[in-house]
Amino acid sequence: MVRLSKTTLVHVGAQGIISLAGFAATFSIAVLEGSDTLGQYAICVSLGGFLLIVPIQATAEAVKKRISEGRDERAFFGVGLLANGVLALALAGGILAVGAGLRTLDVPSAEIVTVVSTYDVEIAALVLASAGFRTVRGGLEGTKRVGTSGLLQALDRVLRTSSQVAALLAGYSVAALVAGHAVAMVTASLVGFWILGVGATRPTREHVRSVYNYAKYAWLGALRTRVFGWFDTFVLSFFVGASLVGIYEAAWGIAALLGVVSLAIRRTLFPEVSELSAQEDFGRIRSILEDGLAFSGIFAIPGFAGAAVVGQRALRFYSPEFGRGAGILVLLVCAYLAESYGSQFVSVLNAVDRPSLAYRVNLTFVLVSAVLTVSLTWAFGWYGAATATASASVFRTALGYRVLAGEIGAVPLPLGEVGRQVLASGVMAVVVFPLDPALPRSRGWTLAVIGVGAAVYVAVLLAISARVRGKCWTLLPVDGR
Numbered sequence: 001m002v003r004l005s006k007t008t009l010v011h012v013g014a015q016g017i018i019s020l021a022g023f024a025a026t027f028s029i030a031v032l033e034g035s036d037t038l039g040q041y042a043i044c045v046s047l048g049g050f051l052l053i054v055p056i057q058a059t060a061e062a063v064k065k066r067i068s069e070g071r072d073e074r075a076f077f078g079v080g081l082l083a084n085g086v087l088a089l090a091l092a093g094g095i096l097a098v099g100a101g102l103r104t105l106d107v108p109s110a111e112i113v114t115v116v117s118t119y120d121v122e123i124a125a126l127v128l129a130s131a132g133f134r135t136v137r138g139g140l141e142g143t144k145r146v147g148t149s150g151l152l153q154a155l156d157r158v159l160r161t162s163s164q165v166a167a168l169l170a171g172y173s174v175a176a177l178v179a180g181h182a183v184a185m186v187t188a189s190l191v192g193f194w195i196l197g198v199g200a201t202r203p204t205r206e207h208v209r210s211v212y213n214y215a216k217y218a219w220l221g222a223l224r225t226r227v228f229g230w231f232d233t234f235v236l237s238f239f240v241g242a243s244l245v246g247i248y249e250a251a252w253g254i255a256a257l258l259g260v261v262s263l264a265i266r267r268t269l270f271p272e273v274s275e276l277s278a279q280e281d282f283g284r285i286r287s288i289l290e291d292g293l294a295f296s297g298i299f300a301i302p303g304f305a306g307a308a309v310v311g312q313r314a315l316r317f318y319s320p321e322f323g324r325g326a327g328i329l330v331l332l333v334c335a336y337l338a339e340s341y342g343s344q345f346v347s348v349l350n351a352v353d354r355p356s357l358a359y360r361v362n363l364t365f366v367l368v369s370a371v372l373t374v375s376l377t378w379a380f381g382w383y384g385a386a387t388a389t390a391s392a393s394v395f396r397t398a399l400g401y402r403v404l405a406g407e408i409g410a411v412p413l414p415l416g417e418v419g420r421q422v423l424a425s426g427v428m429a430v431v432v433f434p435l436d437p438a439l440p441r442s443r444g445w446t447l448a449v450i451g452v453g454a455a456v457y458v459a460v461l462l463a464i465s466a467r468v469r470g471k472c473w474t475l476l477p478v479d480g481r
Contacts, residue, residue: 017154017306019257025161026253029177030246030318032168040241041177042249043115046230046237048126049181052091054226056131058219059083060138062211065218065350067142076142077206078200080135083211087130092124099123112237122178129185136192143196152192160184171448217355221346224362227369228393229256232385235377247325248382250318255332257305259340273351282352282408289348293402294345294414298421300337302457305425309331310436315316317446331386335393342397345404345411345444357403365396417467428453 029038063080067073099120100413107113109199116123133156140149163180170176229252236245276285307314347359369392376384405411439445461468 007387018150018157020112021154021157021161022253023257025157025164026250027162027318028148028165028168029206030250030322031069034319035243035321036241036248037246038249039111039175039237039245040115040119040174042245043112043175043237043242044119044123044126044178044235045181046233047116047179048095048123049130050226051234052095052123052127053088053130053134054217054223055219056084056087056091057134057222057225058132058212058215061222061350062215062463063135063219064138064142065214065477066207066210066351067139071294072207073143073201074201075203077139079203079207079211079456080138081200082203083208084131084135087300088128092127095120095124095127099347110238110244111240112234119178120177122459124180125182126178126185129182129189132189132194133185136189136196139196140192145195148195149192150367152188152195155189155191156184156232156325159187194302212356217359219351220359220362220366221350221355224346224365224396227366228335230391231369232373232377232389235373236382236385239377240382244382247315247322248328248348248385250315251325251329251332251386254307254314254329255303255336258300258333259336273348285348285408286411289344290412290414293341293346293411294417296340297337297418298461298468300333300340301421301427302428304330304333305429306432306450306453308447309429309433310453313436313441313446313449316441317443325382328382328386331383331390335386335390338390338393340395342393342400344478345397346401349400349404349407354407357407361396361400361403364399365392366391368395417465420465420468421461423464424457427460428457429454 027040029041058079063076066076095116099117102113102117102120137149137152140152142147160181163184164177167176167180233245233249233252235249273285273288276288307326307330311329312323315325315329316323346358346361349355351359369388372388372392373385376388379383380387401411432449435449437451439449
């Protein structure tokens, strides 16, 4: 368990770097170019980096699962390279064809149409770069180098942010932002391939069939992830302008900062649970999961309290126009809080080789989310989109728990530990609430308010939670270990 905790800590550190670099990029775009540019860039990324590459991500997940089983690593990685290479070329070609068609046809005006017809080449390049990056990371995580995978993602984000800030300072705009994104992913992919070291061999039909049998279920899990993080952005692009999309994405970025611990735990536990599932050691799996759940919301719970109290101040950090998204921020943090727990349940279903059950949970989520997002966005605009995302995430969490409990037995829920995190968050909110109106809204004072809140939360949680104190102690380097 200590080894798992330290692996998770490495991944959390990497995710921290990723989050800070991502924030720096969003901040730079917002300050130097405004919400319109941020919105158009977000639409490009939603297509080329997430929604269109669902089959590529599904293949990467299947390769990760098969490699984690400890046999024929080179052959399974070869399947991933071959399949994702073909898929990426087909998808990139499709984007170029659609872009050319939109430029010659008279179609209804919408932000999504403008973006695809203008930046089709850049989006196609992003698809190709994403394919290589996702495949290499799948190989690393399959060989239990989750921390290394996280560091590789951090390298990508730092390179991306550096190139994007340089492009903005040089006077370039959306096209350069997307191109910098793609170049950073290609560079990180090459580094990751060198680190992976397993190489690739020509796979047999049995290897291909094995990956396909897992991927045919995993694709929906990949789609589910994309629907959670990007479908609302895609739908918004049909109903509102780039400026509101940009503010919405800034709120998403802050909410995503709070999910780094849960993501690190999920990626760390997957190969371990996968190995235990071969021994059908469900007792050990339940114990590992319970420990993971105890810390999944350790950032998201205080984040929800903080968003409710100082959300407008936090968004105004970008620029005053972003403050109008304060209510959106609260809803999206709620969505991420539910996601922190729900994804643990579904990830374990996949790890114990029950992809058909995970498929059913994710299919239900996708259907519910699609209906809610389209209908509520059409009726209520961006508040409808955020409400739909939060509601569908809560539903998936409840359904995922029920299905997993039916498969491996009742999963113990760390209600006491979660309650202590809620209590510490409440104390934090009480302390911060009077500071918000009393202090100037400059960026320096905003950081001070957030810093005070974080310090109060950590101090109270350490004081009331023996489990958190014990976990911190195990992570310290004692006697050189």
